[in-house]
Amino acid sequence: xxxxxxEIRPSNRPKNVLQKVSIPWIxxxxxxxxxxxxxxxxxLLRAIVLNPAQFWALATTPIALSTYNITFGTAIVAAIVNMxxxxxxxxxxxxxxxxxxxxxxxxxxxPFALPTAVAGVTLATxxxxxxxxxxxxxxxxxxxxxxxxGVAIAMVFVSLPxxxxxxxxxxxxxxPTIEEAAWSLGASRFATFWKxxxxxxxxxxxxxxxxxxARAVGEFGSVVLVAANIPFQxxxxxxxxxxxxxxxxxxxxxxxxxxxxxxxxxxxxxxNLLQAWGRRYDA
Amino acid sequence: xxxxxxxxxxxxxxxxxxxxxREWAKIGLILLVFAFFTVILIVPVIYVFxxxxxxxxxxxxxxxxxxxxxxALRLTLMAVAVAVPLNVIFGLCAALVIARKSFRGxxxxxxxxxxxxxxxxxxxxxxxxxxxxxxxxxxxxxxxIDLRIIFSFPGIALATILxxxxxxxxxVIPVLEEIxxxxxxxxxxxxxxxxQTFWRVTLPSIRWALVYGIILTTARAMGEFGSIAIxxxxxxxxxxxxxLFVDSSYRNYDSQGAFATAVVLxxxxxxxxxxxxxxxxxxxxxxxxx
Numbered sequence: 001x002x003x004x005x006x007e008i009r010p011s012n013r014p015k016n017v018l019q020k021v022s023i024p025w026i027x028x029x030x031x032x033x034x035x036x037x038x039x040x041x042x043x044l045l046r047a048i049v050l051n052p053a054q055f056w057a058l059a060t061t062p063i064a065l066s067t068y069n070i071t072f073g074t075a076i077v078a079a080i081v082n083m084x085x086x087x088x089x090x091x092x093x094x095x096x097x098x099x100x101x102x103x104x105x106x107x108x109x110x111p112f113a114l115p116t117a118v119a120g121v122t123l124a125t126x127x128x129x130x131x132x133x134x135x136x137x138x139x140x141x142x143x144x145x146x147x148x149x150g151v152a153i154a155m156v157f158v159s160l161p162x163x164x165x166x167x168x169x170x171x172x173x174x175x176p177t178i179e180e181a182a183w184s185l186g187a188s189r190f191a192t193f194w195k196x197x198x199x200x201x202x203x204x205x206x207x208x209x210x211x212x213x214a215r216a217v218g219e220f221g222s223v224v225l226v227a228a229n230i231p232f233q234x235x236x237x238x239x240x241x242x243x244x245x246x247x248x249x250x251x252x253x254x255x256x257x258x259x260x261x262x263x264x265x266x267x268x269x270x271x272n273l274l275q276a277w278g279r280r281y282d283a
Numbered sequence: 284x285x286x287x288x289x290x291x292x293x294x295x296x297x298x299x300x301x302x303x304x305r306e307w308a309k310i311g312l313i314l315l316v317f318a319f320f321t322v323i324l325i326v327p328v329i330y331v332f333x334x335x336x337x338x339x340x341x342x343x344x345x346x347x348x349x350x351x352x353x354x355a356l357r358l359t360l361m362a363v364a365v366a367v368p369l370n371v372i373f374g375l376c377a378a379l380v381i382a383r384k385s386f387r388g389x390x391x392x393x394x395x396x397x398x399x400x401x402x403x404x405x406x407x408x409x410x411x412x413x414x415x416x417x418x419x420x421x422x423x424x425x426x427x428i429d430l431r432i433i434f435s436f437p438g439i440a441l442a443t444i445l446x447x448x449x450x451x452x453x454x455v456i457p458v459l460e461e462i463x464x465x466x467x468x469x470x471x472x473x474x475x476x477x478x479q480t481f482w483r484v485t486l487p488s489i490r491w492a493l494v495y496g497i498i499l500t501t502a503r504a505m506g507e508f509g510s511i512a513i514x515x516x517x518x519x520x521x522x523x524x525x526x527l528f529v530d531s532s533y534r535n536y537d538s539q540g541a542f543a544t545a546v547v548l549x550x551x552x553x554x555x556x557x558x559x560x561x562x563x564x565x566x567x568x569x570x571x572x573x
Contacts, residue, residue, distance in 0.1 A: 022477075024376035028392075031373040035444050036398060039410035042420045046413045085319050092316045096309055104316070106560055110324060112499075113552035115506030117526040118545040121533045122327040125334060132326060157323055189305075218403030220509035221526070225533065238405040238509070245409065245513060250418055257409040264401040271401075272394060 047258045050251060058255040067237040068259070074148055074236070075216035078155035083209040086163025087201070093164070094171045111160045120225025123154055127226070146228040151236060154226045155216035162215065163208035170204040170278075171197075203278030210274055214267040218260065331549050334542030346543035354520040355528040355544070361436065362524060363504045366443040370500050374451020375493070379485075381452070382459035383467075393456075399448045404509025407445050411438060411514050435522060438514035446507045447500040454496035458489050491566045495559060502555045505548065 047055065058064070092098075093105055111119065127134040127144040134144050144150050174197065182192045220238040227234040229243070237260055244253035335343050346352055377396055381389060399407065414420055415432040425432060432438045466488075470480045486493075508526040515522045517531065525544055532541035 024379045027373060027376040028380055031369065031376075031448075032395065035441065035448060036395070039407075039414045039441075039445070040398075042414035043406075043410045045420060085316070088312060089316050089319075092313055096313060098313050100317070104320065106556060107320070107324060107328075109556055109559070110328065110552065113502045113506075113555050114328075115508060115526045115529070115545075115548050115552070117508045117529045118331065118506075118548050119327070121529055121538075121541050121545060122331050122334075124533075125538065126327045126330050132330060133322060153323065157327075160323065214401045218401070218406070220403060220405045220512075225530065238403045241403075241405045241409060242509075242513065245412065250412075250416075253409060254413065257406045260403050261406050264403065264406070268394060268397065268401045272390070 043254065043257065043261070046250075046254050050255070054251075055255055058252055059259055063231045063235070064237075064240065064256055064259075066232045067235050067240045067256075070148065070151070070234060071217055071236040071238075074152045075155055075213055077152050078159065078216045079209050079213035081152075081156050082159055082163050082212040083205060086160070086208060086212070087167055087205055089164045090167035090171055094168060095176075108164050109161050111158050116158060116219065116221025117225065119157055120154060120222035123150065123157060123222060124226045127153065145226055146234070148227075148234045150226040151223050151234050154222040155219055158219050158222055159212035159215040162212040163205065166204045166208035166211070167201055170201050174200060203274060207271060207274040207278060210267060210271045214264060214271065217267070218264060328549065331542055331545045334538060335546040337542070338539045342539050343543045343546070346540045347547070349540075351520045351523065352528060352540075352544060355523045355525045356547075358436070358439065358523065359505055359525045362439050362443040362507075363501060365440045366447055366504045367497065367500050369444055370447050371451050371493075371497055373448065374453075374455060374496060374500075377452040378455035378459055378489075379481075382456050383464055396449050396452050399445055404446065404507070405513065408442060408510035408513025411441055411445070411510070415441075433514050434516035439511050439522065439524060442510035442514050443504045443507050446510060447503040450499040450503060451493065451496035454492045454499070455489050458492040459485075462488050491562055491569075495562055498555050498558055498562075502552060505551060 050058070089104075089108065093101065093108075124145045126132050127150055128146070129135070129138045129143065131145065137144055142149070144153065179192055179196055182196045183189075187195070218238060219236075220242065223236055224239050224242065227236070227239070229235050229239050235243075237256055241253050241257045241260065244250075244256065338345075377392075381393055381396075402410075412419060412433055415425060415438065416422065417433070419425075419433070430437075432441070466484050467480050470484045475483070506526060507524070508530070511524055511527060512530070515524070515527060517523055517527055519531065523531065525548055529541050529544045529548070532538070532544065
């Protein structure tokens with residue numbers, strides 16, 4: 001008995017150790033280290049060199065504060081638009097049959113596949129004062145391209161698929177019979193929606209909205225082209241980082257970049273928590 | 284009898300009337316969604332094609348055969364050729380590790396892999412400059428071995444790899460988790476080596492997700508812009524990728540050239556979507572057969 005267990009143990013142990021430092025592990029850590037963690041550490045180290053007072057001063061210059069304000073204000077608007085229209089789109093795609101449904105379902109992902117620079121050039125042309133869509137707003141004195149409205153539209157564009165694609169599968173799983181049951185028991189349509197359909201899809205809606213918001217806050221390519229990039233008007237934080245780097249103001253760029261990084265880390269944490277919440281709802 | 288009539292009438296009304304208003308609500312909602320997509324997505328995408336042909340077919344072909352365009356295309360393809368294989372290998376390994384091994388910090392590792400999704404491309408570029416730039420941490424080393432990364436191809440390649448890092452892992456992990464490891468364990472007990480198990484058992488069952496992940500990684504690599512704008516010196520014909528070419532053509536009032544290049548990129552984007560739809564269709568069919 002004892003000899004048998006002794007025989008098994010040695011052959012098992014080295015194998016376990018080997019499995020833990022197997023080729024996949026080595027690849028994962030090397031790649032992550034070289035591509036992501038080392039550059040990330042470099043950015044953090046360069047910010048640490050600055051003393052806190054310097055850091056604070058650079059992070060809160062009037063221009064920087066106005067870019068946070070514009071970035072967040074516009075990203076919130078874009079996220080809300082995506083939350084409402086994304087949920088509605090998912091609903092329409094799951095519940096209704098209509099001509100062009102497959103086409104609509106197919107183009108939802110287009111903003112992810114289309115390069116942001118292409119989106120920016122296109123939106124700037126279509127929404128300028130004489131553009132295909134901009135011309136309808138110009139007579140009312142509404143300027144879309146090269147203003148905050150244009151920034152918001154670019155943000156809506158690039159984060160369009162998130163809410164649709166998170167809500168769609170959850171909505172698909174809800175049996176229409178539950179809804180019909182509520183209906184036949186005398187619930188009004190509003191009550192049915194509010195009490196039967198909405199609760200299970202809320203985690204998905206919030207996850208998608210948070211993802212859309214995170215994407216909108218960090219968006220650069222489409223916004224830099226659709227905005228006039230004038231401080232206090234429509235200059236967003238990522239573009240400010242870019243401008244500071246171009247002007248060789250490296251500490252200035254580093255500080256704003258780090259602020260953006262911290263914000264995206266917080267948003268990532270929120271998204272992960274929301275997803276965990278969604279899974280709990282599942283079970 | 285009167286009581287009967289009273290209870291009947293409301294039910295009848297309830298069944299017919301809401302059905303009718305439901306139909307109208309349905310049409311209204313569909314129209315609203317189409318209006319939204321038209322304004323935000325469809326009209327702009329149609330404009331890409333109109334803009335590309337504003338000087339007719341010769342103008343379009345002229346752009347596509349110009350030296351700067353061809354150089355940008357070559358540079359983009361080179362970046363894709365470096366970034367995609369590396370990210371595919373990484374993504375596969377990460378998926379195997381995360382889906383098949385239980386260890387502390389699994390969720391943390393998954394979050395780290397997701398980081399490039401949530402980091403602004405500008406911040407990604409800034410990170411690379413902090414490490415490899417003229418005032419970067421590794422600059423003394425790079426100067427000693429006379430290696431230039433920022434403002435040249437290695438920087439562009441690194442930015443492209445960074446942007447596309449999570450896609451393969453993100454696609455493959457859920458599939459690996461869903462199929463479970465019973466077949467793999469069975470193969471191992473029957474004496475298959477790790478490699479054999481991977482090639483004969485694991486890979487066939489994840490191939491659709493893998494192909495999908497590769498497509499997404501490739502699409503992202505071709506569209507990468509913000510981080511490359513920072514790490515590239517943006518010299519026409521030398522360190523300009525296709526997206527930088529779109530940007531600089533547009534800024535130099537060559538909007539026809541910008542849109543012609545945009546058509547190429549949009550065409551590739553549309554192609555990825557078509558392949559994706561076909562794959563999803565095939566995948567759904569396969570599942571139904573099972």
